[in-house]
Amino acid sequence: MSASPAPQRVGVYPGTFDPMTLGHMDIIERGAKLVDKLIVGVTTNIAKSPMFSDDERIAIVEREVAGLAGLADNIEVVGFNSLLMDFAESQGASVVIRGIRGVTDFEYEYQLTGMNRQLNDRIETIFLMADVALQPIASRLVKEIALYGGDISKFVTPAVRDEVMARARK
Secondary structure, X not given: OOOOOOOOOEEEEEEOOOOOOHHHHHHHHHHHOOOOEEEEEEEOOHHHXXXXXXXXXXXXXXXXXHOOOOOHHHEEXXXXXXXXXXXXXXXXXXXXXXXEOOHXXXXXXXXXXXXXXXXXXXXXXXXXXXXHHHOOOOHHHHHHHHHOOOOOOOOOOHHHHHHHHHHHHO
């Protein structure tokens, strides 16, 4: 009698990715090593006034993760517009991966995790601390710097920089 294969560990890393930063890439790369399959869930937060449409952000994330050597085959990018716990369950996820830059992020994420546990206690949340060199990066600040014509090349890939700067000039 042969043993049945171990169930696949699926994780979800949700975000608006508007724009996708080097900090996001760091969490995706590290998170993908913790699970068999990582779903990068691209969602909309209308309170954040997105610079890019849902479809544009999904395409950007797909392009950026395609370059992650040895990991890209285990990463899927999926758009969603629902409660995170409902999305995670629909993807067969057992964990949600969240990046934390500092204390302010932790306070928000701590509260969010508590609420999510009330909605679905079968899905755990894993926090990954941002790489020290990437901790100050925030999408909203990258957009603000770009809108004022500043150099964002330290915070995003060259392709994302070009897209953000082109959008900022409009």
